[in-house]
Amino acid sequence: MKIDVPVCTPPKTKAKNKFIFEKKPVISGECRGCGICAKYCPEGAITIQKGKKTIDYDLCKGCGICARVCPFKAIEMVRR
Ligand code: SF4
Numbered sequence: 554m555k556i557d558v559p560v561c562t563p564p565k566t567k568a569k570n571k572f573i574f575e576k577k578p579v580i581s582g583e584c585r586g587c588g589i590c591a592k593y594c595p596e597g598a599i600t601i602q603k604g605k606k607t608i609d610y611d612l613c614k615g616c617g618i619c620a621r622v623c624p625f626k627a628i629e630m631v632r633r
């Protein structure tokens with residue numbers, strides 16, 4: 554089984570974290586609002602207000618966990 558290992562680089566943004574991955578998550582229109590991504594995000598970067606998901610890129614490390622746990626494949630990891 555092939556495992557896609559993300560590349561880790563020093564931060565180029567105002568992120569508080571020492572290291573961040575070079576990709577960031579983007580939520581698509583396929584999102585059903587289940588909230589699983591927010592539950593599993595280790596940085597607490599995803600918030601849900603009035604059914605709308607918001608990703609705080611200052612907190613997000615780009616680990617990709619949210620994209621992996623989304624049952625609807627609604628999160629895509631793109632280059633920062
Ligand atoms: S896990 Fe996927 S479908 Fe559920 S809220 Fe997050 S992006 Fe939306």
Ligand code: SF4
Binds near residue numbers: 593
């Ligand atoms: S990539 Fe990681 S840190 Fe960023 S929102 Fe997803 S789970 Fe949270």
